[in-house]
Each structure stands twice: as C-alpha cells, then as structure tokens.
Amino acid sequence: MSTLAEPVEVAAGYRAGRTLPIRVELVRQLKRRRTLVMGGILFALPFVLLIAFQVGGEPGGRNQGVNLMDTATLSGANFAAVNLFASAGFLLVVPVALFCGDTVASEASWSSLRYLLAAPVPRARLLWSKLVVGLGLSLAAMVLLPLVALAVGTVAYGWGPLELPTGGSLAAGTAAQRLVITVAYIFVSQLITAALAFWLSTRTDAPLGAVGGAVGLTIVGNVLDQVTALGDWRDFLPAHWQYAWLDAVRPQLEWSDMIQGASVSVTYALVLFALAFRGFARKDVVS
Template sequence: MTPSTATTPGPRPSRSTGRTTDRSTDRSAGRRPTPLRWRVELGRQVGRRRTLWGFGLLLALPVILVGAFSLGDGGSGGGRFVDLARQGSANFAVFCLFASSDFLLVILAALFAGDTVPSEASWSSLRYLLVAPVGRARLLTSKLVVALVSTVVATVLLPAWALLVGGLAYGWAPFSSPAGVGLSWGELLPRLALAVAVVAVNLVQVIGIALLIGTLNDAPLGAVGGAVLVTIVASILDTIDQLGDLRHALPMHYSRAWVRALSPDIGWTDIQLSTLWSLIYGVVTIAAAYWWFRRKDILS
C-alpha cells in the first residue's frame, strides 16, 4: 500500500480543450485598463485643502479690497481701473479681474495643474493607480480636465462674486472706462463674458507648463513654483524693448488682451493673438507632458 501524498489545489483542467488554465491568470491576462471616473478625480480635487484655500482666497479678495478702499479718503475718478473701482459694481468687478488676472489666477491655474501628478507621487499612490490598472493617458487626461474645469470655475467665479460684493458696497452703476466711455449693463455683460473667456483661454498656457513640469518631477511645490517662475521671467523679458517683436512670442505677453473686450471698439486682433499664442503653448506643453508621462518610470 503506497502512502498517500498531500496535494495542493492546482489549476483546473479545461473541459473543452483539456489544457490547464488558471483562473487568476485568465483574469489578469490581456485585461484592459480600467477607466478612471471623472467624478472621482473631481471629488479628490475639490476635497484637497489647497483647492479649498485657493477658492477661499478668491472669494475673500473682493471683500478685502472693499475693506482696503474703506481706509482711504473715499475719493474716486482718474485714469486707471483702481481709481474707478468705487464708482459701482461693474467697475469694481472689472478692477478685481484686472488685479488678479496676472497673478492670483495664474497661481491658481498652476496649482490646479501642477500639483495634481506630483501630489500622487508624494503620497506614494501614483504606482497603485497605474497598477489598478488605469492607463497613463487616461489618468493624465482626467487630471488635465479637472484642472481646466477648476481654472474656468475660478475665472468665472471671481468677477461674478465681485459684481455682487461691489453692488452691495458701491451700488449698481453701469461701467465707465478709464477713457471716459460708458457701457450700459446690456452692453457690459456680454463683453465681460468675452473678457472672462479670454482670461480663461490665456491660462491654458499656464496649465500646460505646470502639467509638464509636474510630470518631470515629484515635488508639488516645484511644479507650481516652476510654472509661476516661467511667467515671471517671461514678464521680465517682456519689459526689454531691445527684444522687439520677439516679445510677442513670450508666454503671457497678451495677458491683458481681455481689456480690449471692454473698449468702445472691441480689439479683436489682440484677442485673437492672445488666444492663438496661448493655445500654441498649451498644445505643445500638454503634448510633451503626455509623451514624457507615458515613458516615465513610476517609482512612487
């Protein structure tokens, strides 16, 4: 009598072919990347402290400006947006957009796009997202779309909230430009919507630069700060007259083109050039970010 040998459960033979198959292997072999739901990434974006702090600062800005203006002598008039800010809700909203389009909104756009990939790496969750499996292109696309949506929401929210705060503080007078040309509310609202759209499109280049830097390193602060630093250096170079027409190709050269939407005759040339250069920088940097991220070794 031969001694019985202990056996461990193994792969079951296939009834149809007689070949041995492993169920776990069948499930993993050839499986397609799991799509990452947009609402999941959007929920993660909204729930982050830096997003809450960013939008909190955005909402606080008009209130802070009203408080700052109250410390002055109360006079108004002059040839600048800041001199006309207290003449009514419309002027106050335009001034808030003027004061934030070159700095605060740039920082928020860089924060939304530059922090998203490095933060996953710093939390050591990027590898697990890709092992899930989630395709790299799909993962980066979800983060890019959420960054774009967050930036557009911030750009629209600021003037809308400033209109309300300015109306409560200074009344609902229509817009009057520094050149002395007035616009009724019926004329202003579509032009203000155009100006906000130009600002949002202009921030696409910031998003692209921040996303690219975010794929090159695992430091969230480095990605955000790097994108902001690029815009600062470009602004400094833009002041050098010796560069001539080369300055037109610098990032954020047309950052104030949205003001042309509020002039008596809309300056379509500057608006179109602003849109064109921003999209060129955005497409090139975003394409480079995809190219690098799909070939990058994910170690964290």
C-alpha cells in the same frame, strides 16, 4: 507561417474608458485643503479691496491720469472689472499652476501613483482625467472671483453701467457680456501656465517644484516682456498679451490683440500638453 497573437486576458467587465472617472477625480480634488484655501482667498479678495477703498477713500484722487482702477467705485460692474485687473497679472496664475501642477506630482509624492496605474488605469486616461479636472478648477477659480466681486460691488456701489476710464459707458447687459469675454480670454491666456505646470507635474515627484516652476517661469516671462530691447520678439511671449482683454472694456470691442494672444498661448500649451502625455507614457513610475 504567421501566427495570431495571443489574446490579452482582462477582468470581466473591465473598460479602460471607465477607470478613474472625472467625477471621482473632481470629488477627490475638491476635498483637498489646498482647493478650499485657494477658493477662500479668491472669495475674500473682493472684500479686501472693498475695505481698502472704504479706508483709503475714492480711488484716483492722487493720480494725474485716469485708469480702470479709478472707476472701481462707480458700479458693481466696474468693481468686478477692477478685481480682474488687480489679479490677472499674478494672483490668478497661482490657482492655475496649483491645480494643474500639483495633480500628478502629488500622487507620486504620496507613493500612490503606481497603485493607480496598477488598478489598472491606463496612463493616458489618468492624465486626461487629471487634466480636465485641473483645467475645470482653474476656470472655476476665474469665474468665482468676478462673480463675488460683482455681487459685493453691486451691494456696495449699486447696479449700473460699466463706466469706462476713457469716457462713456456700457449698459449693464453689455457690460456683463464683456466681463464674460474677459474671463474667457484670461483663461485661454493662462493655458500656457496650465500646460507648463502639468508637464512639470509629470516630470517630478515634488508638487512644489511643479507649481513653483510654472509660477517662476511665468514671472520670468513677465520680466522679459518689460525688456523693450527685445523689440518684436516680445510678440512671441504669452505675457506680452496678458492684458489684451482690456480691449473688451472699451466702447468698441477690439478682437485683434486677443486673437493673437490666444493663438500664442494655445500653441505653446498644445506643445507642452503633448510632451506631458508622450513623456508620461514612457516614464518608469516607481512611486
């Protein structure tokens, strides 16, 4: 004859879903020095580029061709687009890897992870809170840069249409919409870096290992994308589509490459996020 399982006793008022609220985790991460330093770097970049253009003169003077960088001083919208172009390949990878790769590993390195789990915070809840905050800070970093660049560029070069390097222009309102699309695509394309860093963060007690590993593998992907001998195999590399957002700064908006790049990044990211949750659920946490 079967017997009913013994009920599990929990403290009065305990709700697993209320442990480690996202707002608490967000405040904790915002107060950390690495968050402030990274925010300061992204805030300062437009000023650095502005000084570079002031010292070096008009961009494109020594180039035979015309590209997006050559239009930087034509309007605030152009200056914002150039800041994204200059930083999307590497600089914006760093905050994503930092905010998503440092989050769990840092708790382990401080020997506080086991105490969080003993609170008790369910493992899935802990990962979910940290992942949401990590992605939120990554998105905030990507929004901060073009916003500051747009403000700095507008003061320096005036508010006007987005002048296209191929000829023609986009009205200021349309340009603002295209910049929003650009930031959204860059964020989606960086989900693979976020997922890789987050997975590594659940596998190691060394935050630098998780962050450095994610950045390093991203660089490897960029290098492999330059190997033309790989042919169509490069289509499966997220790095192959990292500049697909340039289709958003053309007279006619093209979606095909951005859709393909987003699908590649999201697919890899979902697999890595699933591995992170699955592996952490079975991990023997001793630190």
